[in-house]
Amino acid sequence: MDLRLVFDQIAEDYDRQRPLYTAQMFADILQFCGPDNKGQQALEIGIGTGQATRPFLQAGCRVTAVELGAHMAAVARKKYAAYPNLQVLQADFETVDLQLGRYDLIYSASAFQWIDPEIGFPKVYALLRAGGVFARFGHALYRLPQYAPLTAAMDAVYEKYRPQFYADPKISLDKVHPQYRQVLTSLQPPVPDQKSPAISFADQLAAHGxxxxxxxTYQQVLNYDADSYVALLATNCDQLSLPAKTKQAFAAEIRDIIQRHGGRYALSDTIKLYLAKKPSR
Structure with missing residues (x-):
């Protein structure tokens, strides 16, 4: 199975467990697009289960959404069945045929990193009308210092199982572009927000016109008990790619560590938003 499709196996769990975005972020995107969003043509790259879709539909945008996973697409269609201004296409953004110069807004929530940048940036640029907006946003989860003993114990578990991440022979990384494949397989612990990735992405945007x-950025704290944190981890592609028995053992050890350290855990969530425009003619 293509690694890009592992989330499709757990579409409902993904929808329940993944953190949401702040209302202020959506307000900032819509304001960047202009004073009146009603009737604007929007394209969502990787709608998933639609966690970032409702604000654009409620603003009156006509949203076309592209989603690689059939189950994810079905969940999104069901969730927004009452919105006639949404069309969900089950397709690969890299190859799907869309009308050039059509869209006022193209946005992607926690999905654009899966797109080959040599394909993604030029395609977004070509699909936007002159003056159109590109918005990319996603979560970056960081450790809080007050949980240092707990995270140190979890690190030992990760080191134990790290060689087995992506070891399930049914999972293939072949269709993940090399740049993101390297990020995934490095599996470094989360660190405080750094400027260099933001500058790099901004440089790529500028290089493509x-x-x-x-x-x-927008800040929030995510609070978990042992079960809810294990449920969150179970929606990460590295854990999803473990063989079934190993996955259960990994989850049990993480749950036990949290329970032994007071039964609670929290993460700092930095939501990162990039906005850019295609120049007006």
Whole structure:
């Protein structure tokens, strides 16, 4: 199975467990697009289960969404069945045929990193109308210092199982572009927010012709008990790619560590938003 499709196996769990975005972030995107969003043509790259879709539909955008996974696409269609201004296409964004110069807004929530940048940036640029907006956003989860003993214990578990991540022979990384494959397989612990990745992405936007490049962050704290944190981890592609028995053993050890350290855990969530425009003619 293509690694890009592992989330499709757990679409409902993904929808329940993954953290959501802040209302202020959506307000900032819509404001960047202009004072009146009603009737604007929007394209969502990787709708997943639709966790980032509702604000654009409620603003009156006509949203076309592309989703690689059939189950994810079905969940999104069901969730927004009452919205006639949404069309969900089950397709690969890299190859799907879409009308050039059509879209006022193209956005992607926690999905654009899966797109080959040599395909993704030029295609987004070509699909946008002159003056159109590209918005990319996602979560970056960081450790809080007050949980240092707990995270140190979890690190030992990760080191134990790390060689087995992506070891399930049914899972293939072949269709993951090399740049992101390296990120996935390095599996380094999360560190505080750094400027270098933001600068790198902004540089890529500029190199592909985008202007008015803006970077914003939004902060929230995510609180978990042992079961809910294990449920969150179970939606990560590295855990999803473990063989079944190993997956259960990994989850049991993480759950036990949290329970032995007071039964609670929290992460700092930095939501990172990049905004850019295709120049007006």
């Amino acid at each position: 985008f202007t008015s490049i803006t970077y914003k």
